[in-house]
Amino acid sequence: METVQFKAKIKNGVIEVPKKYQGKFKDGVRVILVAETPKAKAVRYLDELMAHPLKVRGFQPLTREETHGNW
Numbered sequence: 001m002e003t004v005q006f007k008a009k010i011k012n013g014v015i016e017v018p019k020k021y022q023g024k025f026k027d028g029v030r031v032i033l034v035a036e037t038p039k040a041k042a043v044r045y046l047d048e049l050m051a052h053p054l055k056v057r058g059f060q061p062l063t064r065e066e067t068h069g070n071w
Contacts, residue, residue, distance in 0.1 A: 007036070 002024065008015045017025070 004021050004024070006018050006021070008018075015031075
């Protein structure tokens with residue numbers, strides 16, 4: 001199977017195959033369309049959790065001493 005990739009505009013429901021590929025494909029082909037969308041802002045999960053912390057009944061955060069205690 002030969003695969004090529006190119007960008008194209010859809011005009012009246014038609015995608016034009018670039019001239020350099022037109023002679024390579026004569027029979028049936030498989031077409032996969034991927035929409036070009038602006039990149040979404042990456043989700044920063046730590047920032048999201050800090051802004052909206054999970055509430056767990058009975059949770060007690062560690063004290064500074066417990067966090068930095070001797071092992």
